[in-house]
Amino acid sequence: MVGNSIGESFRVTTFGESHGIALGCIIDGCPPGLAITEEDLQYDLARRRPGSSPYVTQRSEADEVKILSGVFEGKTTGVSIGLLATNTDSRSKDYSDIKNKFRPNHADYTYYQKYGIYDHRGGGRSSARETVMRVAAGAIAKKYLKENFNVEVRAYLVQMGAVVIDKIDWDEIENNAFFCPDIDKVDAFEQLIYDLKKEGDSIGAKLQVVAINVPVGLGEPIFDRLDADIAHALMSISATKGIEIGDGFNVIEQKGSKQRDLLTPDGFSSNHAGGILGGISTGQEIVVNIAFKPASSILFPAQTISKNGELTQIAAKKKGRHDPCVGIRAVPVVEAMLAIVLLDHLLRHRIQNFSVETTTPKI
Amino acid sequence: MVGNSIGESFRVTTFGESHGIALGCIIDGCPPGLAITEEDLQYDLARRRPGSSPYVTQRSEADEVKILSGVFEGKTTGVSIGLLATNTDSRSKDYSDIKNKFRPNHADYTYYQKYGIYDHRGGGRSSARETVMRVAAGAIAKKYLKENFNVEVRAYLVQMGAVVIDKIDWDEIENNAFFCPDIDKVDAFEQLIYDLKKEGDSIGAKLQVVAINVPVGLGEPIFDRLDADIAHALMSISATKGIEIGDGFNVIEQKGSKQRDLLTPDGFSSNHAGGILGGISTGQEIVVNIAFKPASSILFPAQTISKNGELTQIAAKKKGRHDPCVGIRAVPVVEAMLAIVLLDHLLRHRIQNFSVETTTPKI
Amino acid sequence: MVGNSIGESFRVTTFGESHGIALGCIIDGCPPGLAITEEDLQYDLARRRPGSSPYVTQRSEADEVKILSGVFEGKTTGVSIGLLATNTDSRSKDYSDIKNKFRPNHADYTYYQKYGIYDHRGGGRSSARETVMRVAAGAIAKKYLKENFNVEVRAYLVQMGAVVIDKIDWDEIENNAFFCPDIDKVDAFEQLIYDLKKEGDSIGAKLQVVAINVPVGLGEPIFDRLDADIAHALMSISATKGIEIGDGFNVIEQKGSKQRDLLTPDGFSSNHAGGILGGISTGQEIVVNIAFKPASSILFPAQTISKNGELTQIAAKKKGRHDPCVGIRAVPVVEAMLAIVLLDHLLRHRIQNFSVETTTPKI
Amino acid sequence: MVGNSIGESFRVTTFGESHGIALGCIIDGCPPGLAITEEDLQYDLARRRPGSSPYVTQRSEADEVKILSGVFEGKTTGVSIGLLATNTDSRSKDYSDIKNKFRPNHADYTYYQKYGIYDHRGGGRSSARETVMRVAAGAIAKKYLKENFNVEVRAYLVQMGAVVIDKIDWDEIENNAFFCPDIDKVDAFEQLIYDLKKEGDSIGAKLQVVAINVPVGLGEPIFDRLDADIAHALMSISATKGIEIGDGFNVIEQKGSKQRDLLTPDGFSSNHAGGILGGISTGQEIVVNIAFKPASSILFPAQTISKNGELTQIAAKKKGRHDPCVGIRAVPVVEAMLAIVLLDHLLRHRIQNFSVETTTPKI
DSSP: OOOSEEOSSSEEEEEOOTTSSEEEEEEEOOOTTOBOOHHHHHHHHHHHOTTSSTTSOOOOOOOOEEEOSSEETTEEOSSOEEEEEEOOOOOGGGGGGGTTBOOTTSSHHHHHHHHSOOOOSTTGGGSGGGHHHHHHHHHHHHHHHHHHHOOEEEEEEEEETTEEOOOOOGGGGGGSTTOOSOGGGHHHHHHHHHHHHHHTOOBOEEEEEEEESOOTTOOBTTTBOHHHHHHHHHHTSTTEEEEEETTGGGGGGOBHHHHOOOEETTEESOOTTTTEETTEEOSSOEEEEEEEOOOSOOSSOEEEEBTTSOEEEEOOOSSSOOOSOHHHHHHHHHHHHHHHHHHHHHHHHHHHHTTSOOSSOOO | OOOSEEOSSSEEEEEOOTTSSEEEEEEEOOOTTOBOOHHHHHHHHHHHOTTSSTTSOOOOOOOOEEEOSSEETTEEOSSOEEEEEEOOOOOGGGGGGGTTBOOTTSSHHHHHHHHSOOOOSTTGGGSGGGHHHHHHHHHHHHHHHHHHHOOEEEEEEEEETTEEOOOOOGGGGGGSTTOOSOGGGHHHHHHHHHHHHHHTOOBOEEEEEEEESOOTTOOBTTTBOHHHHHHHHHHTSTTEEEEEETTGGGGGGOBHHHHOOOEETTEESOOTTTTEETTEEOSSOEEEEEEEOOOSOOSSOEEEEBTTSOEEEEOOOSSSOOOSOHHHHHHHHHHHHHHHHHHHHHHHHHHHHHHHHOSSOOO | OOOSEEOSSSEEEEEOOTTSSEEEEEEEOOOTTOBOOHHHHHHHHHHHOTTSSTTSOOOOOOOOOEEOSSEETTEEOSSOEEEEEEOOOOOGGGGGGGTTBOOTTSSHHHHHHHHSOOOOSTTGGGSGGGHHHHHHHHHHHHHHHHHHHOOEEEEEEEEETTEEOOOOOGGGGGGSTTOOSOGGGHHHHHHHHHHHHHHTOOBOEEEEEEEESOOTTOOBTTTBOHHHHHHHHHHTSTTEEEEEETTGGGGGGOBHHHHOOOEETTEESOOTTTTEETTEEOSSOEEEEEEEOOOSOOSSOEEEEBTTSOEEEEOOOSSSOOOSOHHHHHHHHHHHHHHHHHHHHHHHHHHHHHHHHOSSOOO | OOOSEEOSSSEEEEEOOTTSSEEEEEEEOOOTTOBOOHHHHHHHHHHHOTTSSTTSOOOOOOOOOEEOSSEETTEEOSSOEEEEEEOOOOOGGGGGGGTTBOOTTSSHHHHHHHHSOOOOSTTGGGSGGGHHHHHHHHHHHHHHHHHHHOOEEEEEEEEETTEEOOOOOGGGGGGSTTOOSOGGGHHHHHHHHHHHHHHTOOBOEEEEEEEESOOTTOOBTTTBOHHHHHHHHHHTSTTEEEEEETTGGGGGGOBHHHHOOOEETTEESOOTTTTEETTEEOSSOEEEEEEEOOOSOOSSOEEEEBTTSOEEEEOOOSSSOOOSOHHHHHHHHHHHHHHHHHHHHHHHHHHHHTTSOOSSOOO
């Protein structure tokens, strides 16, 4: 138990189920003096909201997050920050027939085995809805990083099914409904989604998230290396099945003579490492890829078993909400998690440097 | 700071540098009653030891780990267990010329930036030698898992450079110096290593680690999901650049209708998930792949910079120790880390279930 | 930072200021299957509420705590539980004149020094109002302990100023407004409070809290001994200045031959230890005393300094809320904290014993 | 379980039993750049060593602590520090007769109930010998505090049995074997100990520990308040039964008008608070009292029970080691624990202030 918190010096603890009364979150460790408002949170929350494009689920949610504490006269005071979002739209009756059946590829079976009891409505605690609070907390972390260190975090789609992008232009990301940074691939993604909606099927995706202007020195060897904590934070997102840093799985076929990033007086000559070396940030761009599996809720009927172990059928969903690709929705979530880890590590690192002179940027 | 511990209910804390006096470890949370001796640790430590084959580094180490506490009359008592391994062979003079230079692809640069000071001999704390203690602690975890739950953890090489295995036979793993489970690929690996030693270069590798008989229900959503903690533990190992669970990065091109594992009264019909669903173990085999980058110490001279930022040269290593593929050495380390995470989660999970099956516990 | 959580296996994280929008709390680690409702929380919250007697502050608060997650069809599900209480009555204007002055014996000065910014309204985060959430979380812990282990926790007043009780009768505690277990001392307490209200002054108090039917074996040496964690939890309550277990400070003058509790086949022959020996519960009654300092808000004008260091005056409070003795209000808080620690330790201890009684667990 | 660590940002983890092979400790989070040698540790270890006076136990121990890692060219490097002390003198045969009996007032009974197994030799893990590592780690903390912030920590005896000191002179503390700061009470303490040794009995004691020059702002509300963490650390020491801060239990009878410390432009006018207000340090002297119960091992035979619940007798100790007053030995331990908490909090606090300007000393 006790798995609902993340972070050591910037800690986020959450609660809330998709069909419960509300979702909430407590942020502990945000330094005082950061100007923050509910509007600051809304931008990323809106990016997450389904219904902003025809390509994602029709389930509508208000996603209005209120700040209940920890901010006084517009600035954080250093005490714990409470956030709350009330659930407004559930359409519970969509789920009544699956009360005693385990939906394939959902967490129903494992939650039931673990707890002996679970909320069958929607995904309960395992639903993607819990990401509202990750994004809200991440928005605060992003603002702090940006204002104090000019660190920026950005995520985008690099692959969906067999469609792969060829180039990355940050300015294109918000111009389409896929967070696609390559203007020439948007049509292909549209076609893919259209076909999937017709088939009633879903597909996987690969996202990339980068962080720039990260100070050198973040990461706490040997177990809380920065890459290890990034992997942990990103793999804690639903539907993730793989993560790689820098050249990732491509290093398997690389020779040492080529793979290494050489140091010159002007900086590194390459970035195969993806910004992390020996578990510590090098100051270069941090580059991470994440693999998302296809969405679970599809329009195919399926065999499964009921709670008492009998073979049964899950009916095809005629109405309701159908996610052809969960990867699209995860872009703001992935940014939020990387921001949370970076701020946590930045705060943890500070302890170390306050007594020693280094050539790093003075934090 | 404070990154030298891993685990919540089975916690391992380590210290020690490659050229320091000794390495050590404290294990906190091992349940009482487990029979354990120094011999139990030696098997996995020997598997880790270089020199047991011509394919790995010639650096010889005793790797004898002593148990200093926590075991009485052959059984763990529940109090903290102290382990110690004295460093016996360092050949410090191998490193004197690089005292003020940052070796490419080593952690020298980042450690110096972070701490303002670092031990330049060998890899210091960032050296692979620290894995001795991971393996020793992992041996204890493995024994506990095996004796109490029949859980077994096994790792092996699946790819090195462009050479990929075709089949997996556990009985072959210890029959060659590569931990290769495919008898028909051993020659190809031998050739590859031979060529690399001649070139003085190195190559990456992919390992797979599996766990069988894992009880269903392990994992603590939403942040300490089992896959997230596995990713964290494995990515904390030096030289790792990617991790994937089950079908991993292959899910990107999979459709939901094919990717899902259906439940039947006799169990799951497939295992695309790799044994983890919703962040919780399903009872199926846990399957994880890890990508290792090529070794840093190679026989090529390289440009780099010195501590005062000037361009300089790192001489080629004529003598010394040369690791063509660090992946080979990491097999016992990867097993150890997975075992540590599984035992930690098993202990954490137990808290939950004790109210389901007990009324008044016999404490 | 990051001081807003308590507990390892039963963890309580809180937020909220006295004059903010709301107070809240997340409970992580509550085992599944516990029947809990908002009514269950109200009993202890009502005991805490000022206004239920003329002896405590007139500040009225609704103290209605809502359960927002973690409970499904009346039972805990094992996921995180969110609690929320909206602040309804603040009377902010009472505090406007002290915006730039540090009230003596309040946390204003230290909070300002620490954070550089603080909410001056009421006590902000340092106000006693934050105890609402301690009591709500404690109510859940108490129910679990009672229903599963028959553990009961009870606190009461043993001394206020120079008035000391002579006997303890649990049935008397709720019969007066002082939580006084000695019917013959109630008049003396009434007189003392009456005099203090007239003077506009305040007084300290000593509370005693006991726990019965505690299983033997709770406590995690050497640092998380049960007494150490109890001391931590109780001293985290505002206005506490001392804590003692069993005979407490009286042991200073006791001889070893008299102080020790002898073991007989029928149990211990005495309980000088107060139920804890070697940092672990003995199964006997746990007995703890806590010293509370006099309330800070009194009707005396006082000298102090302003934020820019100048001598100034804090005016006497004519209206508003005046607490002659904060000890009275702390009784339910002290019970809550002891319950939280005991449940946390009970869950932590369980990990240890499951290998003694199981072979293959039915998970 | 997992109770063998203390601290969040300066963390100390220990292992070792009184009659095991060795004791050890890992310090994680010590900032880099601190000059430290084994000699630095010996001073406080020697103060702890029995045999340096006729008033404490005759058990002799080498108490030589080796530094095994984390220090390079005389300075801490920021990586984990390993300390080791080999046990050299045990005289195991002293304990063979009590293998199956629970000694009164020792932790035998509770350890057996908790773990189902315990090391009966000496006190095993519950022995006072584990304090060697607390003192060694504390010595490092003390040095850091002194060199970087001029913080000093000092403890001394204020009462033993009915003998109470009248004045405090730091220069007297090391001039007698009692750590007594009042030259005029040394004779009385000598007489008391002499009488107790003849009787074969023991007595309790009260120690006081103070810290000066503590920066304002240390402490992390609401649960990790500085006083709460100090209470936790000190109550984790064997034989402690009570702790109080500042006026402690005397506040019960104090009126608010007298108890409060007024702020003036020149600082506080008094220090009833003992240096902590609202859970945060005020910059004033931190004053803490700790009550120690009488030693368990005395020369009186006693009734007790055996492991199978039968009435039995523990023979009087004729030879061996007899501690008339454990309080004397705890003085360096108490200093060590306060130093560890202060450094931990100082490091935790730093995270907060690095972005905000305050009037505090620039840390």
